[in-house]
Amino acid sequence: MSKQTLGFNRALGDMAEALNSDITASEKLHLLVRATARALGVRGCSLMLLDAQRMRLFHTASHGLSERYLKKGFLEVERSLTEVLGERVVAILDVATDPRIQFQELAQQERITSILSVPVKIKGEVVGILCVYSRTRREFTAAEEQFLTTVANLAAVVLESGRLNEVEMRPREAKDEPSSHPTPLTSQLKPATFAHPSEEDFARLLDFYQIEWIYEPRSFALQWEGKATEMFTPDFYLPALDLYVEMTTLKPGLTREKNRKVRRLRELYPEVNIKLLARRDYDRLLAKYGHGPLAGAKTHGVGRVLLSAPQVQKRVRQLAKEISHDYEGRHPVLVGVLRGVFCFMADLMRYLTVPTDVDFMAISYYGGESGKAVRVTTDVGINLEGRHILLVEDIVDTGMTLSFVLSHLKARNPASLQVCTLLDKRVRRLADVHLNYVGFEVPDEFLVGYGLDYQEEYRNLPFVALMQEEKPESQVKDAKKHLR
Numbered sequence: 001m002s003k004q005t006l007g008f009n010r011a012l013g014d015m016a017e018a019l020n021s022d023i024t025a026s027e028k029l030h031l032l033v034r035a036t037a038r039a040l041g042v043r044g045c046s047l048m049l050l051d052a053q054r055m056r057l058f059h060t061a062s063h064g065l066s067e068r069y070l071k072k073g074f075l076e077v078e079r080s081l082t083e084v085l086g087e088r089v090v091a092i093l094d095v096a097t098d099p100r101i102q103f104q105e106l107a108q109q110e111r112i113t114s115i116l117s118v119p120v121k122i123k124g125e126v127v128g129i130l131c132v133y134s135r136t137r138r139e140f141t142a143a144e145e146q147f148l149t150t151v152a153n154l155a156a157v158v159l160e161s162g163r164l165n166e167v168e169m170r171p172r173e174a175k176d177e178p179s180s181h182p183t184p185l186t187s188q189l190k191p192a193t194f195a196h197p198s199e200e201d202f203a204r205l206l207d208f209y210q211i212e213w214i215y216e217p218r219s220f221a222l223q224w225e226g227k228a229t230e231m232f233t234p235d236f237y238l239p240a241l242d243l244y245v246e247m248t249t250l251k252p253g254l255t256r257e258k259n260r261k262v263r264r265l266r267e268l269y270p271e272v273n274i275k276l277l278a279r280r281d282y283d284r285l286l287a288k289y290g291h292g293p294l295a296g297a298k299t300h301g302v303g304r305v306l307l308s309a310p311q312v313q314k315r316v317r318q319l320a321k322e323i324s325h326d327y328e329g330r331h332p333v334l335v336g337v338l339r340g341v342f343c344f345m346a347d348l349m350r351y352l353t354v355p356t357d358v359d360f361m362a363i364s365y366y367g368g369e370s371g372k373a374v375r376v377t378t379d380v381g382i383n384l385e386g387r388h389i390l391l392v393e394d395i396v397d398t399g400m401t402l403s404f405v406l407s408h409l410k411a412r413n414p415a416s417l418q419v420c421t422l423l424d425k426r427v428r429r430l431a432d433v434h435l436n437y438v439g440f441e442v443p444d445e446f447l448v449g450y451g452l453d454y455q456e457e458y459r460n461l462p463f464v465a466l467m468q469e470e471k472p473e474s475q476v477k478d479a480k481k482h483l484r
């Protein structure tokens with residue numbers, strides 16, 4: 001038996017053992033790519049998966065490639081790789097001259113010369129590719145192609161069992177619910193267990209919005225003494241936002257430690273985006289969708305008035321003046337997302353001096369506790385093709401609702417699409433959305449009034465107020481005196 005064949009056998013043996021162990025799906029995939037790179041004696045190996053739209057490929061598990069290379073952006077399926085996705089093995093002899101390479105310069109800096117890729121298929125359907133990168137110019141042999149194809153099949157098994165785990169984790173009644181969206185592939189890497197329940201809550205929230213996520217995707221070395229002596233593995237990576245998220249815990253000591261690590265990571269890897277999310281942040285996030293400890297609070301009340309009724313009205317008039325000026329002669333369609341926006345929309349429209357159409361859409365987060373998607377429950381009735389849309393929002397928080405709604409509206413081919421929001425909770429933004437008109441920037445607090453509710457209450461307040469937990473009933477009544 002040749003030395004290489006022995007190496008392949010050993011690698012496949014290690015992989016089989018890993019697949020049969022109780023490590024997480026993402027750990028299994030990392031082991032597969034590492035063992036593959038070693039067995040083939042190449043610089044690196046990467047498993048790239050297609051996103052839900054099958055438009056882009058992103059590195060999901062990789063070995064031997066620099067952070068810089070991995071973060072080079074996603075591969076656009078249109079531009080290259082159509083061959084692999086067409087279920088073929090693709091060999092690139094020299095990245096410097098091959099037109100199929102999207103990041104030629106970076107690949108050269110990374111000292112990659114030849115690449116071999118094979119499709120990763122789950123039950124016949126291509127879900128991604130497995131690539132190996134060689135420093136030297138290399139013509140891969142048929143035996144090497146065969147080996148890589150075998151590893152691709154093993155990776156598919158891991159991905160497939162990830163999908164099974166996910167179904168098992170859902171409550172029984174949600175299992176049969178038809179999903180209008182395919183499950184994002186990254187969610188198939190959902191680990192069998194999360195280190196902390198709050199991480200599972202967060203993953204669920206991301207699923208609501210169809211935001212792709214990968215759990216503990218990558219470890220960063222923070223200190224070296226010859227080899228890495230301190231590593232940091234952020235909890236999540238959100239490919240669509242190119243953002244790492246680390247959850248903090250309730251233990252203050254640990255939080256300090258995490259803060260230090262995040263600071264250090266930012267120093268060492270300035271191109272990496274990372275956000276620290278505190279427990280109270282995602283409790284509040286989840287509360288909006290009816291989940292978590294804050295959502296179930298029985299006694300509650302209105303706290304301080306943040307924006308008085310006259311302040312709100314004055315600002316709405318100013319916004320209307322700007323909008324009237326900008327939309328002169330364009331007869332825009334105002335589109336509001338129900339229900340929080342109805343007060344603002346009504347006032348804004350009455351202050352506008354240009355003729356407008358008005359329509360609303362409603363969305364819901366469906367699937368209950370295990371919700372999988374944002375769904376449009378009532379769509380805009382007006383034909384939006386070629387129209388100038390002004391999307392009117394009550395409040396933009398993480399920006400995830402807005403980015404969903406915007407892509408929905410864009411699909412209807414308007415002539416233009418702009419956003420006006422009364423309130424902007426900018427500090428909490430996760431999705432990168434552009435706001436054209438903003439009434440007020442507001443702090444990171446739960447707000448009620450002027451259309452905004454807490455469990456359907458407080459919408460009728462003419463001002464915007466801070467919501468407080470555990471307030472006695474009498475204070476609620478006090479707050480309601482401001483009504484006139």
Ligand code: 5GP
Nearest residue numbers: 395396397398399400401445446447452453
């Ligand atoms: P996002 O997707 O930007 O995180 O959330 C936007 C939606 O969450 C808003 O349209 C609104 O319905 C709700 N929301 C966000 N922040 C608040 C808040 O402070 N109070 C209330 N009542 N709703 C909020």
Ligand code: MG
Nearest residue numbers: 337340394395
């Ligand atoms: Mg809203």
